Amino acid sequence: MMKHTICITVLAAVLGLSLSVCSKQGSPDSGSSSQGTAPRTKARTFRLADNHPDGYPTVLGDLKFAELVKERSNGAILIEVYNNAVLGDERTAIEQTQMGDIQFIRVGTNPLASINTKMNVLSMPFLYRDTEHAFKVLDGPIGEEFLTSMIDNNLLGLCWFDAGVRNFYNAKVEIKTPEDMKGLKIRVQETALMMDLVKALGASPTPMAYEEIYAGIQNGIIDGAENNWPSYMTQSHNEVAKYYVVDGHTRAPEMILVNTQVWEKFSKDEQTLIKQAALEAAEYQRQEWLRQESDYEEQALAKGAVVTKLTSEQHQLFQDAVAGIYAQPGYNSYAELIKQIQETR
Numbered sequence: 001m002m003k004h005t006i007c008i009t010v011l012a013a014v015l016g017l018s019l020s021v022c023s024k025q026g027s028p029d030s031g032s033s034s035q036g037t038a039p040r041t042k043a044r045t046f047r048l049a050d051n052h053p054d055g056y057p058t059v060l061g062d063l064k065f066a067e068l069v070k071e072r073s074n075g076a077i078l079i080e081v082y083n084n085a086v087l088g089d090e091r092t093a094i095e096q097t098q099m100g101d102i103q104f105i106r107v108g109t110n111p112l113a114s115i116n117t118k119m120n121v122l123s124m125p126f127l128y129r130d131t132e133h134a135f136k137v138l139d140g141p142i143g144e145e146f147l148t149s150m151i152d153n154n155l156l157g158l159c160w161f162d163a164g165v166r167n168f169y170n171a172k173v174e175i176k177t178p179e180d181m182k183g184l185k186i187r188v189q190e191t192a193l194m195m196d197l198v199k200a201l202g203a204s205p206t207p208m209a210y211e212e213i214y215a216g217i218q219n220g221i222i223d224g225a226e227n228n229w230p231s232y233m234t235q236s237h238n239e240v241a242k243y244y245v246v247d248g249h250t251r252a253p254e255m256i257l258v259n260t261q262v263w264e265k266f267s268k269d270e271q272t273l274i275k276q277a278a279l280e281a282a283e284y285q286r287q288e289w290l291r292q293e294s295d296y297e298e299q300a301l302a303k304g305a306v307v308t309k310l311t312s313e314q315h316q317l318f319q320d321a322v323a324g325i326y327a328q329p330g331y332n333s334y335a336e337l338i339k340q341i342q343e344t345r
């Protein structure tokens with residue numbers, strides 16, 4: 001902030017003009033350039049939050065997005081990626097993005113459901129047949145509807161990233177059926193759906209920030225958690241919870257979102273450029289996801305994780321145990337939309 005103020009003062013003094021050259025979130029300029037939409041000197045800088053470490057598929061996707069936007073705006077729009085949760089945990093970062101203090105964020109449907117319950121629809125248990133089905137839905141009209149469904153929450157989604165399926169893991173016992181989950185304290189994201197899901201399986205849900213899981217398991221506050229392979233491994237949860245069951249109880253697809261007021265300040269051309277960059281970054285992220293997902297699965301095995309693959313009968317027991325959630329109040333009002341998702345081919 002200080003740097004920008006000084007910058008503006010110095011330039012104004014030298015040129016005798018009032019310039020917005022160094023402003024952080026200035027309105028889109030109408031400057032001309034022989035090379036592109038805006039001259040380099042009028043760069044505007046924005047922040048994008050992500051809670052994952054360097055090299056994680058979403059972070060690579062964020063960086064690709066920033067790179068494409070920079071390149072295609074000739075350096076006029078600069079998006080700085082702040083990963084590793086340096087701007088705060090996910091809940092805080094979402095709130096800050098709603099307020100515009102952070103302008104872009106990469107986040108999934110589960111944390112978003114705590115501010116907009118409609119997002120639960122996309123994370124309903126065992127909703128998609130496979131990855132292809134999920135992206136058929138997300139890249140079609142339903143996905144588009146969800147990208148724009150948080151405008152009243154000051155957030156606009158730009159694209160869909162892959163986050164794979166989420167599986168249970170814990171420190172105590174190999175899980176083969178829901179029976180084995182009885183009494184286990186399982187950390188969940190702070191959303192009602194994930195609480196309901198874990199309860200339906202007979203375990204006890206404990207909402208907790210992502211960054212606290214490792215210590216939570218180590219100290220016995222929780223017995224385990226649930227997540228995809230890259231999260232399990234990059235957070236080193238395998239060190240404290242070696243039993244990992246590939247049950248795939250949910251997918252929580254992820255997005256890059258932008259604060260709506262920030263979005264409205266971009267010119268139409270800039271909006272098109274940014275949206276296109278997000279879509280291309282998502283294509284790249286999805287490939288990266290598939291590559292890293294299997295790498296991390298291999299690494300988990302090599303480091304001693306006890307990985308349980310379920311038979312189709314065992315898998316069915318998990319599905320049966322959570323099927324009732326679809327009829328529960330709060331979710332049953334979306335029955336029509338859910339049916340459309342299930343029927344998407």
Ligand code: GTR
Nearest residue numbers: 107108163189210227228231
């Ligand atoms: C990960 C997701 C994170 C965070 C985390 C969690 O899969 O990418 O953004 O939501 O799960 O469980 O909190």
